[in-house]
Amino acid sequence: MTITVAGNKKEVADNLTVAQLIIDENVETPEYVTVTINDEFVKSGTFEKTTLKDGDVVEFLYFMGGGQ
Known part of the structure; x- marks a missing residue:
């Protein structure tokens, strides 16, 4: 199947x-990654059970703190 x-x-x-x-994607610090599928956030506790479908669009996001 094809995903993005x-x-x-x-x-x-x-x-x-x-x-x-x-x-498979060698995501750095996977314990801190947030994942979206088709612009919907996936709960980190469900990564093992969440199956991708043909045409899905996946993004890996990292939230960083900082500033003053």
């Missing part, structure tokens, strides 16, 4: 989970 990850189309295996995609 961070703006790039990719061929991936059927029934791929968000957790496996994080591993």
Whole structure:
């Protein structure tokens, strides 16, 4: 199936989970990543159970603090 990850189309295996995609994409500091699928936030506790579908658009987001 084809999904879009961070703006790039990719061929991936059927029934791929968000957790496996994080591993496959070598996401740095996966414990701090926020994931959206089709602009919907995915709860971090559900990455193992959330299966991607053909045509999904996935983004990895990191929220950073700082400023004054």
